[in-house]
Amino acid sequence: MHRRTSPVIPGFGLTLGYTLVYLSLLVLIPLAALFLHAAQLSWGEFWAIVTAPRVLAALKLSFATALGAALLNGVIGALLAWVLVRYRFAGRKLIEAMIDLPFALPTAVAGIALTALYAPNGPIGQWAAELGLKIAYTPLGITLALTFVTLPFVVRTLQPVLADIPREVEEAAACLGARPLQVLRHVLLPALLPAWLTGFSLALARGVGEYGSVIFIAGNMPGKTEILPLLIMVKLDQYDYTGATAIGVQMLLVSFILLLAINLLQRRLARA
Template sequence: MSRRISPVIPGFGLTLGYTLVYLSLIVLIPLGAMFVHAAQLTWEQFWAIISAPRVLAALKLSFGTALCAAIINGIIGTLLAWVLVRYTFPGRKIIEAMIDLPFALPTAVAGIALTALYAPAGLVGQFATDLGFKIAYTPLGITLALTFVTLPFVVRTVQPVLADIPREVEEAAACLGAKPLQVFRYVLLPALLPAWLTGFALAFARGVGEYGSVIFIAGNMPMKTEILPLLIMVKLDQYDYTGATAIGVLMLVVSFILLLLINLLQRRIETP
């Protein structure tokens, strides 16, 4: 007769109840309230708000810069994770701590520091000015700020997966005649890709909604460097709660669709 082992956590019904209540209070009810408030608009009114040139320009800027930052971190973050996992060198612990710095640093402080560095009179920005282009107060500056903020998401997602891949597997492939590119393509990439997509999605989602680190370096010029979160704040300052809610719904729907596509792609890759 087999002995039944009691679970450490309470039963399924109780834990599921706690989970649903928590998610409802923290996520579902606030988002549902936003949709209910936006439902007071007719479709014509809602379309007029979200199709305004200023909103479309901010939408393109927010999602475009977030996508660029996620792609950059997808490459740089993977290289950093590789170095931290595969090599031991002096100062490794310091680099590990620096990668986590964007998690602990207030985003406003990061924005001020980046603006002081990349402004036309800043330490780096003055050299860019001498070369004939600007970093701060341009989409390039916004992308740099988002890259700084979202870097840990890719590194910390890929790093454990790399650590779990034995070096012997790569050495065996090399002994069998595989070239370095083939080792990466057929040995490392299949194991890394699902984790990489997760880190990419997290970085992209954080970049789309980032506010504090961007408003200082963006310059906040309508139709040029104005992001969607800032436009929502402008609407709220003008007591246009309906307009702010409509833009929020637009951001939520577009973000959900993109993240859903990424998750479907990740599931397809994981399915043998």
């Protein structure tokens, strides 16, 4: 196998060395320490911790709400990216800035703001309560917070791909007799699906580990609205470091399996 090198800026060995050093310091060594600390437990002790009813309920809630938010953003983010790329209108730059707001806004501030709006005594929460819908302190409120935080990942991933698709391709398909749904299915979706999966996986990964924006609107009721990152913090506050690392390893393994499956699917679609 021939190694690819840049004909303009040489230095493969040096750049690879820096890459491996930073990757080791920031990712590999901390993860190895996590697994080594959890290895102090026997298999029976580890299994008893990660299969406790409270842990399983938090695990299910964290991944279910993150998945729901990622799917919701997959639809909303695709529509927003389409509008921002294909149309020019007044206020477009303002919408662009608002989409990036979750990146700049502290997550705790976002959580407080969402709780103030959607709590039973909040402006929107009161209106929803009249309709018999409770948002704050429920899984729905958690999904809403995660949707707010993870929206930019989908939009910013799809925008450059949409911008690279010439409008002439769609016009040619229409001239050949394709209906709008056929253009969407056979022209746009094959080009957008790999990028959409990338944005979806990024939103899912961010949602699973989100903490600041969720703890205020969740209510943090064990077995009902307690997310897994909060349970890890509870273990740390109780000086149960081994239990916290065991839950962290469980969370890491489940996340890795999900992201690996999504990446394999993305690669298969890209080859097709």
